[in-house]
Amino acid sequence: MAKQVRIKDIAQMAGVSAGTVDRILHNRGKVSEKSRAKVEQVLKEVDYKMNIHASAISFRKEFTIVIAIPTFSPGEYWGSIRNGIESALKEYADINIRCIWFPYNQFDVYSCRSTFESVADLSPDAVIIGPTFMSETLTFCQQLDEKNIPYVFVDSTIDGTHPWATFTTDQKACGRLMANLFHAILPDDAEIALLMARRIGTEPSHNTVEREEGFREYLAEVGKTDRIRKEFFSPLTPDDNESLSTFLRDNPRVKGIAILNSRGYIIAKYLQDNPLNHDIRIACFDMTVGNVRALQERRISFLLCQNPERQGFEAVRSLINCLLYRQPEKVLHQLMPIDILVRENLPYYKQ
Amino acid sequence: MAKQVRIKDIAQMAGVSAGTVDRILHNRGKVSEKSRAKVEQVLKEVDYKMNIHASAISFRKEFTIVIAIPTFSPGEYWGSIRNGIESALKEYADINIRCIWFPYNQFDVYSCRSTFESVADLSPDAVIIGPTFMSETLTFCQQLDEKNIPYVFVDSTIDGTHPWATFTTDQKACGRLMANLFHAILPDDAEIALLMARRIGTEPSHNTVEREEGFREYLAEVGKTDRIRKEFFSPLTPDDNESLSTFLRDNPRVKGIAILNSRGYIIAKYLQDNPLNHDIRIACFDMTVGNVRALQERRISFLLCQNPERQGFEAVRSLINCLLYRQPEKVLHQLMPIDILVRENLPYYKQ
DNA sequence: CTGTTAGCGCATTCAC
DNA sequence: GTGAATGCGCTAACAG
Numbered sequence: 001m002a003k004q005v006r007i008k009d010i011a012q013m014a015g016v017s018a019g020t021v022d023r024i025l026h027n028r029g030k031v032s033e034k035s036r037a038k039v040e041q042v043l044k045e046v047d048y049k050m051n052i053h054a055s056a057i058s059f060r061k062e063f064t065i066v067i068a069i070p071t072f073s074p075g076e077y078w079g080s081i082r083n084g085i086e087s088a089l090k091e092y093a094d095i096n097i098r099c100i101w102f103p104y105n106q107f108d109v110y111s112c113r114s115t116f117e118s119v120a121d122l123s124p125d126a127v128i129i130g131p132t133f134m135s136e137t138l139t140f141c142q143q144l145d146e147k148n149i150p151y152v153f154v155d156s157t158i159d160g161t162h163p164w165a166t167f168t169t170d171q172k173a174c175g176r177l178m179a180n181l182f183h184a185i186l187p188d189d190a191e192i193a194l195l196m197a198r199r200i201g202t203e204p205s206h207n208t209v210e211r212e213e214g215f216r217e218y219l220a221e222v223g224k225t226d227r228i229r230k231e232f233f234s235p236l237t238p239d240d241n242e243s244l245s246t247f248l249r250d251n252p253r254v255k256g257i258a259i260l261n262s263r264g265y266i267i268a269k270y271l272q273d274n275p276l277n278h279d280i281r282i283a284c285f286d287m288t289v290g291n292v293r294a295l296q297e298r299r300i301s302f303l304l305c306q307n308p309e310r311q312g313f314e315a316v317r318s319l320i321n322c323l324l325y326r327q328p329e330k331v332l333h334q335l336m337p338i339d340i341l342v343r344e345n346l347p348y349y350k351q
Numbered sequence: 352m353a354k355q356v357r358i359k360d361i362a363q364m365a366g367v368s369a370g371t372v373d374r375i376l377h378n379r380g381k382v383s384e385k386s387r388a389k390v391e392q393v394l395k396e397v398d399y400k401m402n403i404h405a406s407a408i409s410f411r412k413e414f415t416i417v418i419a420i421p422t423f424s425p426g427e428y429w430g431s432i433r434n435g436i437e438s439a440l441k442e443y444a445d446i447n448i449r450c451i452w453f454p455y456n457q458f459d460v461y462s463c464r465s466t467f468e469s470v471a472d473l474s475p476d477a478v479i480i481g482p483t484f485m486s487e488t489l490t491f492c493q494q495l496d497e498k499n500i501p502y503v504f505v506d507s508t509i510d511g512t513h514p515w516a517t518f519t520t521d522q523k524a525c526g527r528l529m530a531n532l533f534h535a536i537l538p539d540d541a542e543i544a545l546l547m548a549r550r551i552g553t554e555p556s557h558n559t560v561e562r563e564e565g566f567r568e569y570l571a572e573v574g575k576t577d578r579i580r581k582e583f584f585s586p587l588t589p590d591d592n593e594s595l596s597t598f599l600r601d602n603p604r605v606k607g608i609a610i611l612n613s614r615g616y617i618i619a620k621y622l623q624d625n626p627l628n629h630d631i632r633i634a635c636f637d638m639t640v641g642n643v644r645a646l647q648e649r650r651i652s653f654l655l656c657q658n659p660e661r662q663g664f665e666a667v668r669s670l671i672n673c674l675l676y677r678q679p680e681k682v683l684h685q686l687m688p689i690d691i692l693v694r695e696n697l698p699y700y701k702q
Numbered sequence: 703c704t705g706t707t708a709g710c711g712c713a714t715t716c717a718c
Numbered sequence: 719g720t721g722a723a724t725g726c727g728c729t730a731a732c733a734g
Contacts, residue, residue: 004445006711017721022713030719051445053404054711057726061713093355094402094727170699177695184632184652184693185536218695281535301535337699340691342535344528344569348521348688357727368705373729381703405727408710412729445711 005046013046014038025050055324062096063323065316066119069130069154070106075289077262077308081130081154084312091313092320100124106132116140120147126319127151128312131158132205150322154311156207157333165318166333169306171207174338175214175260178283181302181340182256183222185281190255191227192219193247197235197263211260229254235263241270248276257282265290268299287341287349295343305349307336356397364397365389376401406675413447414674416667417470420481420505421457426640428613428659432481432505435663442664443671451475457483467491471498477670478502479663482509483556501673505662507558508684516669517684520657522558526565526611528689529634532653533607534573536632541606542578543570544598548586548614562611580605586614592621599627608633616641619650638692638700646694656700658687 007025011018016035023029024039025048067085072078089099102119105111112133119127120143127144129151131137141161144151150164157166182192194215196208219225231247244267248254257267257280264284271280283302284291294300314334341349358376362369367386374380375390376399418436423429440450453470456462463484470478471494478495480502482488492512495502501515508517533543545566547559570576582598595618599605608618608631615635622631634653635642645651665685692700 004711008711011721018712019714019721020719023720026713032719035719049444051408051711053407053445054726055713056404057402057408057710057728058712058714060726093400094404173695173699177693180693180695187538335699337690338696339688340693340696342528342531342691344524344531345689345691348524348686355727359727369728370705370730371703374704377729383703386704402727405710406729408712409727409729411710 004051005048006051007048010039010042010046010048014042052324056095059324060096062098063126064098064100064122064124065126065128065319066100066102066122066124067128068102068104068115068119069128070132071103077286077288078130080287080308081312084309084314085128085316086312087309088313088316092316095320095324097320109133109136112136120144123147124149125323126164128315128319129153129163130155134158134206137161150319152315152318154315155308164322164332165315167311167314167318167336168333169336169338171210172214172217173335174285174304174306175211175216176218177214177304177338177340178211178258178260179215179218181283182258182281183219183224185301186256189253191229191251191253192256192258193251193254194228194230195244195257195259195267196230196232197259197261198232205261208260215258215260233267235266244270245274248280252278255280259284262286262288262291264300264303265294268294272299292346295341295346298343301342303341303346305339305341307339311336355402356399357402358399361390361393361397361399365393407446410446410675413449414477415449415451415473415475416477416479416670417451417453417473417475418479419453419455419466419470420479421483422454428637428639429481431638431659432663435660435665436479436667437663438660439664439667443667446671446675448671460484460487463487471495474498475500476674477515479666479670480504480514481506485509485557488512501670503666503669505666506659515673515683516666518662518665518669518687519684520687520689522561523565523568524686525636525655525657525689526562526567527569528565528655528691529562529609529611530566530569532634532691533609533632534570534575536652537607540604542580542602542604543607543609544602544605545579545581546595546608546610546618547581547583548610548612549583556612559611566609566611584618586617595621596625599631603629606631610635613637613639613642615651615654616645619645623650643697646692646697649694652693654692654697656690656692658690661687 007018007021011021014021016039020031020035021039023031024036069081070078089097102115104115113136116136120140127149129137131153137158138160141151141158145162153163153166153168156168186192194212216225216228219228229251233241233244259267259282262285264282268282281301282299283304284300285304287303287305291300291303295303339349358369358372362372365372367390371382371386372390374382375387420432421429440448453466455466464487467487471491478500480488482504488509489511492502492509496513504514504517504519507519508514537543545563567576567579570579580602584592584595610618610633613636615633616639619633632652633650634655635651636655638654638656642651642654646654690700
C-alpha cells in the first residue's frame with residue numbers, strides 16, 4: 001500500500017513551499033502563474049487525498065449553521081429528521097459547529113416568512129432547509145445565493161434554487177411502490193381505496209400529489225386503474241368519520257386502503273373501533289409512533305419509510321464537507337432508499 | 352455550546368500531567384492508585400470525548416488486519432461484504448491499515464483449516480471472520496484469544512467464541528419475515544412451496560436451518576402450517592430439475608415459492624423456460640446480480656436483503672475503534688436491518 | 703510510576 | 719507572492 005502523499009511532498013516535487021500548495025489547493029490568496037502550473041502538473045501525476053483528520057484538527061474557525069425546518073410534535077416525521085441532524089452533530093463533535101434551530105409553522109405562511117427573514121439577517125455559514133412553502137423558500141434561497149451562503153434541502157426540493165445538495169425521496173417512486181405492494185398482496189378482483197387527508201383551506205401537499213401520480217401510473221401500467229376508489233377523511237376529527245363508514249359499506253370489494261401520508265394509524269384506529277366483517281389491509285408512510293404501534297399490533301400491514309434520520313444526518317455531513325473541504329460532492333441530489341416495513345422486520349429498524 | 356474538554360484540562364483539574372491521564376484513559380502503563388482515583392473523579396464530573404481527529408493523526412503505528420471470508424464469484428453475497436470492507440478502508444484511508452485477504456473455500460474443510468492456520472501464524476493485529484465451519488472456527492478463535500488478537504464476525508456467529516463484535520442478521524427473523532410476506536400476499540387457500548437447495552455431501556447450512564425454523568414458526572402462529580409443501584432442487588444443474596416439474600404439476604395450489612438462500616433466480620429461470628398456466632410468486636434472499644435482474648423483470652416478487660455491505664463496513668469500523676481507542680462498543684452484537692426489496696424500490700438500494 | 707517533549711499533517715499568520 | 723514558523727489535541731518515547 002503506497003504511502004499517503006502529503007502537501008509537503010507535493011511542495012517538494014514542485015519546488016515550492018507548502019504554503020503555496022495550500023493556496024492552490026483551496027484557491028485562496030494570490031499565486032503566480034508559474035507556481036500554479038508547476039503544482040497543478042504535480043497534482044495531476046500523484047493522487048493527493050487530504051488527510052481529513054489533520055485538516056479538521058487545525059481548523060479552528062467556528063461555523064454557524066442554521067436549521068430551518070417545520071415544527072413538530074414528538075414522534076413525528078420532522079422529529080426523525082431532527083434526530084438525524086443531532087446524531088451527525090454528535091458524530092462530528094470535534095468540529096466546531098454552532099447550530100441554531102429556526103423552526104417555523106408549516107401551516108402558517110407568515111411564520112415561515114418571518115423565520116426565513118431572521119435567518120437571512122443572521123448570515124450564518126450554512127443553512128439546512130426543510131421546505132414547505134414554495135415561493136417563500138425561493139425568495140429565501142435567492143438571498144442566500146446573493147450572500148454566497150451554501151444551503152441544503154431535506155425532505156423535498158424547490159425548483160429554481162441552487163442548493164449545495166439535496167436529500168430527498170423520489171415521491172413518485174413512493175407512490176409506485178405503494179401500488180406495487182397492493183397489486184402484489186390483493187386478489188385480482190379486489191379494489192383499493194385511496195384515502196386522502198382533508199386539509200382545511202390548503203391544497204394537498206406537494207408530496208401527496210406526486211405520490212398519487214406514481215400510484216396511478218403503476219396501476220395504469222398493470223391495467224388496473226379502475227380498481228381505485230378515492231375518498232377523503234378528516235385526520236383532525238377521527239371519530240367523526242361517518243362518511244368513511246358509508247364509503248366502506250358502499251364499496252365492499254375494497255380490500256386495501258392506501259394512505260399517502262403518515263396518518264394511517266388514524267384509519268387503523270377507526271377500523272378497530274368500527275370493525276368490518278372482512279379483512280382490510282392498510283398501508284401508509286413514515287415510522288411515527290402511532291404507525292409503529294399499529295404495525296406491531298397488525299392493524300397496519302405495510303409502512304413505507306423514507307429514511308428521515310439519514311436525510312438529516314447526510315445533510316449535516318455534506319455541509320461539513322462543503323465548509324471544511326470545499327470538495328464538491330459526487331452525488332449532489334441524493335435519493336434515499338425507500339424502506340418497506342412490516343411487523344417482522346420492524347425491530348431491526350428502530351435505533 | 353460548551354467548549355470541548357481536552358486531556359490537558361483534565362490533567363490540570365486532577366493535578367497530574369497529560370501523560371498520566373492518557374495512561375488512565377487507555378489503560379496502558381502503570382499508574383498509582385492515587386492518581387487513578389483523582390483522574391477518574393474528574394472524568395466522572397466532566398463529559399470527556401476524545402478528539403478522534405487528533406487521535407488519528409498522531410497515531411503512527413501500522414495495523415495489519417486479516418480478512419478471512421469464503422471465496423466468491425463476482426456479484427455474490429460475499430462479494431458485497433467485501434465491497435463494504437473496502438469502502439470502509441477507503442473511508443479510513445488516513446489511518447494506516449494494512450489489510451490482507453485470506454479467502455477460503457467454504458465447501459472444503461481443509462482449505463478452511465489451512466487458511467486459519469496461516470492466519471494464526473501471522474499474528475495480525477485483528478481479524479475479520481466470515482465463519483462457515485463451526486469447529487474449525489472455534490479452534491481458530493481459541494488461538495486468537497490466547498494471543499489476545501481481537502476478531503469480529505460478519506454474516507453469522509459461532510457460539511463459544513469471544514468476538515469483539517458481531518455483525519449479523521437474525522436468521523430466524525428472516526424466515527419469519529419471508530412467511531409474513533407470503534401470508535400477506537397470497538389468497539387464504541393457497542399453498543407455499545419451500546424449495547431447498549440440495550447440497551452434495553453436506554448438511555444444509557446453519558443459516559438455512561434457522562430461516563426454516565422462523566418460517567415455520569410464523570406460519571404456525573397464524574395457523575397455516577399445513578400450507579407448506581417442502582421440496583428439493585439442484586442449484587448446480589438447473590436444467591435437470593425434472594422433479595420440480597412433477598412437484599409443481601402435483602401441487603397446483605402452490606401459489607408462492609420461498610427459497611431460503613440466494614438461488615431464487617435459478618427457479619425464476621426455470622419457470623420462465625417451463626411456464627405454468629397460473630401465476631406463482633417467488634421470494635428469496637440477497638441482492639446477487641441474478642436476483643436483481645429477475646426482480647427487475649418481475650420474475651421474482653420479493654428479495655430479502657441482510658445489508659452485507661454494511662456488515663463489512665461496520666466490521667472494519669468497529670475494529671478501528673477497538674485498535675485505536677480501545678473503547679468498548681456500546682452494541683457488541685449488532686443485528687442488521689432486513690430490507691425488503693421489490694421492483695419499485697430496487698433502484699434506490701444500488702450504490 | 704510520572705512529567706516533559708517531539709512530532710503527526712494541515713491551516714494560518716507573519717515576515718520577507 | 720512566498721516560505722518559515724506556530725499551534726491544533728493527542729500519542730509515544732524518554733528521562734527522571
